[in-house]
Amino acid sequence: MPDGQGSVSAEPALSEAVAFQAIKTFLETGAAGAFAKPIDMNTPLLGSGLDSLSILQLMIFLGEQLHVEIEEPDFVEENFATVGTLATYVVAKRNGR
Amino acid sequence: MSSLMLLHDLLQDARLLGGREAIVHGERSHTYGDLVRAVEALAGRLAAAGIERGDRVAIYLPKSFEECAAIFAISRADAVFVPVNPSLKPAQVRHILVDCGARVLLSSAPMLSKLEGALDDLGDLQILPCDGDGAEDGPTAPAAKAIGEDLAAILYTSGSTGRPKGVMLSHRNLLAGTRIVRTYLGIGPDERILSVLPFSFDYGLNQLLTAVEQRAALVLCEFRIGDELVRALSRHRITGLAGVPTIWALLTRAAPTLARTPLPRLRYVTNSGGAVPTATVKRLRQLLPDTRIFLMYGLTEAFRSTFLPPEEVDRRPSSIGKAIPECEVFPVTADGRRARPGEPGILVHRGPTVSLGYWNRPEDTARVLRPNPLLPGGRGGDIVCWSGDLVVQDEEGYLTFVARDDGMIKSSGYRISPSEVEEVLMAAGGLREVAVIGLPDEWIGQKVHAVAVADGAPADIPAILREAASKLPVYMVPKAIELVGALPTTPNGKVDYKRLLAERT
Numbered sequence: 217m218p219d220g221q222g223s224v225s226a227e228p229a230l231s232e233a234v235a236f237q238a239i240k241t242f243l244e245t246g247a248a249g250a251f252a253k254p255i256d257m258n259t260p261l262l263g264s265g266l267d268s269l270s271i272l273q274l275m276i277f278l279g280e281q282l283h284v285e286i287e288e289p290d291f292v293e294e295n296f297a298t299v300g301t302l303a304t305y306v307v308a309k310r311n312g313r
Numbered sequence: 314m315s316s317l318m319l320l321h322d323l324l325q326d327a328r329l330l331g332g333r334e335a336i337v338h339g340e341r342s343h344t345y346g347d348l349v350r351a352v353e354a355l356a357g358r359l360a361a362a363g364i365e366r367g368d369r370v371a372i373y374l375p376k377s378f379e380e381c382a383a384i385f386a387i388s389r390a391d392a393v394f395v396p397v398n399p400s401l402k403p404a405q406v407r408h409i410l411v412d413c414g415a416r417v418l419l420s421s422a423p424m425l426s427k428l429e430g431a432l433d434d435l436g437d438l439q440i441l442p443c444d445g446d447g448a449e450d451g452p453t454a455p456a457a458k459a460i461g462e463d464l465a466a467i468l469y470t471s472g473s474t475g476r477p478k479g480v481m482l483s484h485r486n487l488l489a490g491t492r493i494v495r496t497y498l499g500i501g502p503d504e505r506i507l508s509v510l511p512f513s514f515d516y517g518l519n520q521l522l523t524a525v526e527q528r529a530a531l532v533l534c535e536f537r538i539g540d541e542l543v544r545a546l547s548r549h550r551i552t553g554l555a556g557v558p559t560i561w562a563l564l565t566r567a568a569p570t571l572a573r574t575p576l577p578r579l580r581y582v583t584n585s586g587g588a589v590p591t592a593t594v595k596r597l598r599q600l601l602p603d604t605r606i607f608l609m610y611g612l613t614e615a616f617r618s619t620f621l622p623p624e625e626v627d628r629r630p631s632s633i634g635k636a637i638p639e640c641e642v643f644p645v646t647a648d649g650r651r652a653r654p655g656e657p658g659i660l661v662h663r664g665p666t667v668s669l670g671y672w673n674r675p676e677d678t679a680r681v682l683r684p685n686p687l688l689p690g691g692r693g694g695d696i697v698c699w700s701g702d703l704v705v706q707d708e709e710g711y712l713t714f715v716a717r718d719d720g721m722i723k724s725s726g727y728r729i730s731p732s733e734v735e736e737v738l739m740a741a742g743g744l745r746e747v748a749v750i751g752l753p754d755e756w757i758g759q760k761v762h763a764v765a766v767a768d769g770a771p772a773d774i775p776a777i778l779r780e781a782a783s784k785l786p787v788y789m790v791p792k793a794i795e796l797v798g799a800l801p802t803t804p805n806g807k808v809d810y811k812r813l814l815a816e817r818t
Contacts, residue, residue, distance in 0.1 A: 273787060291538055
């Protein structure tokens with residue numbers, strides 16, 4: 217299990233490409249149907265048909281795959297606007313912005 | 314209100330309160346007058362389409378005023394409503410329509426386009442558009458001939474095996490559930506109830522029925538992140554919110570605005586569809602100190618069963634409470650006697666919400682609806698509902714959930730049949746064997762986890778998951794497929810699910 221914040225862990229820095237790939241994998245395999253279209257950094261997340269349960273599943277998935285736990289104050293619409301904004305957030309969070 | 318016998322009797326004389334707000338959805342607000350007119354118009358269209366007493370009419374619509382009206386209109390047209398969860402995928406929608414033998418499907422063009430032609434070969438199924446554009450001056454449906462014992466609804470739900478089964482509810486079941494829940498929640502005409510759960514779920518349906526019974530307002534809401542839910546609670550001056558454990562996880566851990574948004578009107582919240590972790594209950598009490606929290610337990614087969622009174626929540630946050638009004642609930646041991654305090658037993662429910670069993674499945678029905686084990690039929694014994702949930706009762710009569718006596722998974726408030734997920738994974742190809750279990754998860758209760766044996770060549774796990782996600786709604790898709798060399802088996806050669814679970818928890 218991830219140890220939550222992981223700020224001083226020995227894990228290598230996360231790149232935006234890896235974060236993007238993880239989100240893309242989730243959208244393609246975890247919540248398909250909403251995502252028949254090609255996914256890029258500008259693909260909207262909120263407003264794409266994802267419901268609260270899908271967003272929650274995405275969060276659990278990122279926690280397990282990237283060892284990033286989204287902190288409560290960061291559950292704001294800006295961070296979930298597009299695949300890109302979430303990837304940027306996840307990278308900043310894991311690399312201790 | 315005079316005596317009620319049929320579901321649409323809940324709208325009796327609602328016309329007299331024509332200007333009163335009934336259903337709110339986003340910027341749209343509909344009065345009781347609007348609701349009665351929409352119900353009459355749609356019932357007339359159903360009658361004109363040839364719908365007769367007892368016919369099944371399915372509803373596949375997003376949460377909307379039209380969906381609310383359809384539920385009452387089908388009752389008004391003497392038929393049986395079958396609400397289909399809008400998050401289901403084409404194959405599951407088709408299963409429900411075929412299984413219940415629906416004669417008419419009420420839907421809309423955007424919803425139908427999601428079905429990818431899955432209904433094209435159902436020649437006997439008429440599809441009627443239900444998008445709010447219907448004329449209101451059409452024919453009037455003849456008076457309903459049904460009586461309270463007649464079937465009013467079929468709600469599809471999963472068990473531990475196979476495809477979803479349709480639980481048959483009579484008009485009396487629905488009216489009893491409405492009356493009972495309204496009584497113990499103290500719901501009155503000034504309530505503004507938020508509806509976030511699907512009406513295909515008995516617990517979600519209850520918000521609509523109790524609101525209409527009391528001429529209260531029901532606010533329909535979709536949300537994606539916790540803050541949107543907080544905003545809806547505040548903006549619509551909500552007095553009552555019914556949720557499942559996932560919603561409390563979101564509100565207590567992923568809704569930063571909740572702590573700084575006063576919600577003085579939020580009189581009560583209710584939980585059902587799985588246990589809320591004690592830590593979440595405590596956090597909810599801190600965030601909503603003036604809101605009463607009702608922890609409830611129910612199964613579709615008996616509509617609703619128990620609740621814990623709010624004043625007991627701090628003392629026994631993991632209890633499911635005691636029987637709802639008008640019902641009796643007690644644990645029964647494997648040898649058929651009432652369990653002693655502290656002794657585990659299967660929760661048995663008797664009372665007016667006990668359903669009529671599963672549509673077209675007499676054997677499954679016989680397993681769930683059984684003669685009262687404590688009183689023979691010849692001595693006045695009734696038919697009771699066997700829940701399949703293992704519980705214990707303490708000296709004071711409070712019940713606590715222990716475990717399921719089968720492999721059924723409960724995730725995000727949904728019941729999931731492992732075999733239904735396994736069937737889809739096997740059909741995706743590349744696996745020789747697969748077993749699906751539910752692993753504990755702090756957000757969603759249990760997460761769906763697959764343990765599989767690859768069929769020769771290395772299995773393409775992402776491809777299998779992709780295929781599963783196209784065939785299953787999001788809550789049923791496994792979070793992971795774990796490959797192993799072989800699945801453990803019991804002495805008689807069946808997959809040992811208990812061991813699979815024990816090895817991973």
